[in-house]
Amino acid sequence: MDDERTKFAELEKLIAEHKDQKGALMPVLQGAQGIFGCVSEDVQKAIAEGLGVTLAEVYGVATFYAQFSLHPKGKYLISVCLGTACYVKGSQSILDKLSQVLDIPVGGTTPDGKFTLEATRCLGACGLAPVMMINGQVYGRLTPDAIPAIIDKYKNDDGEVA
Amino acid sequence: MDIYRAHVLVCGGTGCSSSGSATLIELFEQKIEEYGLAKEVKVIRTGCFGLCEAGPVVIIYPDGTFYSRVKPENVEEIVSEHLLKGRKVEHLVYTDHATKEQNAEKALEDINFYKHQKRIALRNCGVIDPENIDEYLAMDGYRALEKALTTMTREQVIDEVLKSGLRGRGGAGFPTGMKWKFAYNSVNDQKYVACNADEGDPGAFMDRSILEGDPHSVIEAMAIAGYAIGASEGYIYVRAEYPIAVKRLQVAIKQAEEYGLLGDNIFETGFNFHLFIRLGAGAFVCGEETALMHSIEGKRGEPTTRPPFPAVKGLFEKPTMLNNVETYANVAQIILHGADWYNAIGTEKSKGTKVFALGGKINNTGLVEVPMGTTLRTVIFDVGGGCPNGKKFKAVQTGGPSGGCLPEALLDTPVDYENLIAAGSMMGSGGMIVMDEDNCMVDIARFYMDFIVDESCGKCTPCRVGTKRMLEILTRIVEGKGEEGDIEKLEELAQTIKNTALCGLGQTAANPVLSTLRFFRDEYEAHIKEKRCPAHHCKNLLQYVITDKCKGCTACARVCPAGAITGEIKQQHSIDPKKCLKCGACMEKCRFGAIIKK
Numbered sequence: 001m002d003d004e005r006t007k008f009a010e011l012e013k014l015i016a017e018h019k020d021q022k023g024a025l026m027p028v029l030q031g032a033q034g035i036f037g038c039v040s041e042d043v044q045k046a047i048a049e050g051l052g053v054t055l056a057e058v059y060g061v062a063t064f065y066a067q068f069s070l071h072p073k074g075k076y077l078i079s080v081c082l083g084t085a086c087y088v089k090g091s092q093s094i095l096d097k098l099s100q101v102l103d104i105p106v107g108g109t110t111p112d113g114k115f116t117l118e119a120t121r122c123l124g125a126c127g128l129a130p131v132m133m134i135n136g137q138v139y140g141r142l143t144p145d146a147i148p149a150i151i152d153k154y155k156n157d158d159g160e161v162a
Numbered sequence: 163m164d165i166y167r168a169h170v171l172v173c174g175g176t177g178c179s180s181s182g183s184a185t186l187i188e189l190f191e192q193k194i195e196e197y198g199l200a201k202e203v204k205v206i207r208t209g210c211f212g213l214c215e216a217g218p219v220v221i222i223y224p225d226g227t228f229y230s231r232v233k234p235e236n237v238e239e240i241v242s243e244h245l246l247k248g249r250k251v252e253h254l255v256y257t258d259h260a261t262k263e264q265n266a267e268k269a270l271e272d273i274n275f276y277k278h279q280k281r282i283a284l285r286n287c288g289v290i291d292p293e294n295i296d297e298y299l300a301m302d303g304y305r306a307l308e309k310a311l312t313t314m315t316r317e318q319v320i321d322e323v324l325k326s327g328l329r330g331r332g333g334a335g336f337p338t339g340m341k342w343k344f345a346y347n348s349v350n351d352q353k354y355v356a357c358n359a360d361e362g363d364p365g366a367f368m369d370r371s372i373l374e375g376d377p378h379s380v381i382e383a384m385a386i387a388g389y390a391i392g393a394s395e396g397y398i399y400v401r402a403e404y405p406i407a408v409k410r411l412q413v414a415i416k417q418a419e420e421y422g423l424l425g426d427n428i429f430e431t432g433f434n435f436h437l438f439i440r441l442g443a444g445a446f447v448c449g450e451e452t453a454l455m456h457s458i459e460g461k462r463g464e465p466t467t468r469p470p471f472p473a474v475k476g477l478f479e480k481p482t483m484l485n486n487v488e489t490y491a492n493v494a495q496i497i498l499h500g501a502d503w504y505n506a507i508g509t510e511k512s513k514g515t516k517v518f519a520l521g522g523k524i525n526n527t528g529l530v531e532v533p534m535g536t537t538l539r540t541v542i543f544d545v546g547g548g549c550p551n552g553k554k555f556k557a558v559q560t561g562g563p564s565g566g567c568l569p570e571a572l573l574d575t576p577v578d579y580e581n582l583i584a585a586g587s588m589m590g591s592g593g594m595i596v597m598d599e600d601n602c603m604v605d606i607a608r609f610y611m612d613f614i615v616d617e618s619c620g621k622c623t624p625c626r627v628g629t630k631r632m633l634e635i636l637t638r639i640v641e642g643k644g645e646e647g648d649i650e651k652l653e654e655l656a657q658t659i660k661n662t663a664l665c666g667l668g669q670t671a672a673n674p675v676l677s678t679l680r681f682f683r684d685e686y687e688a689h690i691k692e693k694r695c696p697a698h699h700c701k702n703l704l705q706y707v708i709t710d711k712c713k714g715c716t717a718c719a720r721v722c723p724a725g726a727i728t729g730e731i732k733q734q735h736s737i738d739p740k741k742c743l744k745c746g747a748c749m750e751k752c753r754f755g756a757i758i759k760k
């Protein structure tokens with residue numbers, strides 16, 4: 001609960017910083033996504049009040065962009081690149097394998113809240129195609145074979161994985 | 163400044179960072195210290211060298227030795243052998259895939275990959291430390307801004323850009339000087355310049371590399387543009403998915419401000435220019451100019467009809483001039499060396515150079531910059547080194563989701579705006595994806611259509627509904643359920659969408675389908691009429707079969723998740739097609755090449 005309160009305090013500060021800026025809604029939503037990991041209805045309400053815009057406007061913008069999620073994501077966010085360079089080198093089979101190993105569909109989160117599986121477009125590491133990213137860590141030159149071992153590393157770890 | 167006897171350049175581009183170049187930098191610094199060389203050797207983190215495939219890349223100057231795929235455990239050897247004793251570490255020196263040549267005795271410029279290139283936009287990428295403005299200044303940085311502000315009128319600057327023949331590198335190829343002139347002609351108390359760094363083509367990373375490797379080149383050009391059109395503020399719209407680029411831009415803007423190269427009264431001329439960064443949020447359509455401006459305004463990034471054009475009414479309802487990152491990256495050089503220097507490079511209507519992100523089934527994945535008019539064959543085979551593993555080239559895709567796929571027969575096309583359109587594709591922003599015999603062209607068309615359906619903003623019906631219909635048909639075809647008449651339906655839908663969609667996304671959405679239909683129609687027909695995928699890619703249309711090369715090692719049977727493989731040890735195995743899930747695991751496992759797709 002306290003945790004929530006500090007987060008909302010942080011949001012308030014963020015809103016104050018951007019309030020007078022032109023086009024403030026985007027940077028505030030981006031900041032909020034960073035603080036909360038998603039922009040739930042409560043967060044949207046706080047932003048609408050803080051910036052003096054309607055909730056409908058906040059909702060409209062939040063749902064337009066892929067970066068904002070309305071629901072929390074797993075502890076580890078796995079993004080498999082389906083950019084063209086990766087796709088022609090077989091990244092679909094990497095995604096299929098992950099979906100099978102984690103037993104969740106693309107876009108889904110495991111019941112224990114540990115993993116979210118997503119498809120993304122070009123991560124800029126096309127030279128390493130096919131590529132996936134787990135919380136900022138990039139894995140390149142992948143084969144479906146290599147997937148279970150990588151996932152195990154995260155599964156068995158309760159702290160941070162380097 | 164200290165004088166160093168040698169420099170160790172470590173690539174800090176996204177490709178090499180992903181494969182651990184940050185660790186290499188730390189280790190180099192540590193080992194150089196340990197060997198007592200700290201006063202003689204300097205380590206520099208640069209932007210992308212271009213040859214990302216060979217990453218992480220390390221180059222040692224003054225001799226220009228090019229080390230590839232360097233691992234942490236190799237660092238000490240490089241320091242103790244090369245830097246201390248002057249002996250190159252031969253086994254780490256880059257080997258050319260095509261010629262199998264090592265460059266130990268060769269200068270960097272002589273490697274095939276670099277030989278055909280001419281680097282103007284990428285001039286400083288992989289050469290300087292992008293987070294140190296002094297290094298940019300040492301490469302004539304901000305001299306073009308000084309020249310423009312102190313010796314040229316605003317009209318002269320625009321004239322120079324106009325005469326250079328520079329055209330927009332974001333895709334449409336609109337003459338840059340003309341765009342500047344329109345914005346100059348707009349009278350208003352406030353105008354803006356903006357930079358499109360939303361790089362939407364999935365599989366392209368030219369703009370990202372420029373921002374990561376040489377952010378000041380874009381900042382300087384935006385200031386020059388601001389002076390020319392009469393704008394005191396600029397916005398850079400960058401994809402949020404590019405964290406390294408964003409950080410380097412922030413650092414660069416701050417340093418430029420500290421040096422008085424951004425801010426008020428630049429070079430004591432009374433010219434003020436302030437620059438702001440705005441982050442995109444993952445919507446391809448925001449690369450379209452009107453959508454991009456709505457997004458900066460904090461709204462949904464939906465395109466609106468033009469006119470009014472941004473030069474009249476753009477960002478915050480004020481006249482706005484938008485250029486692409488790579489377009490800007492050429493400007494300072496044009497001002498410095500003159501329009502005639504620039505327009506001597508390239509073809510009649512396309513001047514200068516173009517950066518391409520080479521990817522897919524090609525040996526030298528990476529970034530290349532070649533003069534306009536270089537043939538596709540030169541780019542793909544001489545610079546790119548051709549397809550890996552001896553596979554046969556099938557097609558090259560240019561122009562991203564708005565472009566097309568060109569076959570082998572058109573490889574001698576000289577690359578420029580007009581020629582690529584005449585050939586049935588387009589320049590686009592510079593993505594160039596190579597496909598080999600294993601890629602199914604119908605599936606590639608489906609892939610792009612899936613992307614478009616995902617990214618259509620939904621504002622107009624032809625694009626929202628039409629592209630979905632096309633995707634349904636393409637999916638049906640690759641699943642082996644194609645029907646007689648599907649090709650005609652695709653063509654009809656394509657025409658309708660092209661003619662009636664509101665923005666460029668919809669208007670060009672059918673191009674990948676139309677170009678594959680034009681050049682690879684037989685593949686569509688094989689899927690529909692014979693229920694066969696000639697590339698053996700589409701799962702529903704292929705079978706895994708074990709040939710008599712089988713040694714009966716049982717490896718395949720052990721990995722098969724479906725228990726579809728049976729056979730006695732040391733006897734030929736076989737696959738039950740009814741059980742097989744077509745996951746391909748068995749084929750990957752077989753060391754004897756006994757499993758094939760049919």
Ligand SMILES: Cc1cc2nc3c(=O)[nH]c(=O)nc-3n(C[C@H](O)[C@H](O)[C@H](O)COP(=O)(O)O)c2cc1C
Pocket residue numbers: 329330331332333334335336338358359360361362363446447448449450451452484485486487489490591665666667
């Ligand atoms: C759907 C769509 C996506 C686009 N994406 C980009 C992009 O990612 N980067 C870019 O520079 N231009 C993109 N453009 C082109 C821009 O609208 C605009 O023409 C360009 O940024 C202008 O700069 P230039 O004249 O320097 O090329 C896109 C256009 C459309 C219709």
Ligand code: SF4
Pocket residue numbers: 447464465617618619620621622623625626663664665666667668669
């Ligand atoms: S063509 Fe597509 S992306 Fe463009 S405005 Fe219409 S629906 Fe939106």
Ligand code: SF4
Pocket residue numbers: 708711712713714715716717718719734735751752753754755756757
């Ligand atoms: S792995 Fe290859 S050789 Fe071994 S049993 Fe299977 S098909 Fe035969």
Ligand code: SF4
Pocket residue numbers: 706721722723724725726727737741742743744745746747748749
């Ligand atoms: S493709 Fe997969 S399911 Fe089919 S036989 Fe091979 S391993 Fe088994």
Ligand code: FES
Pocket residue numbers: 081082083084085086087121122123124125126127129131364365366
């Ligand atoms: S297409 Fe996957 S990293 Fe570029």
Ligand code: FES
Pocket residue numbers: 173174175176177178179209210211212213214215217218219528
């Ligand atoms: S990222 Fe290192 S060479 Fe391209």
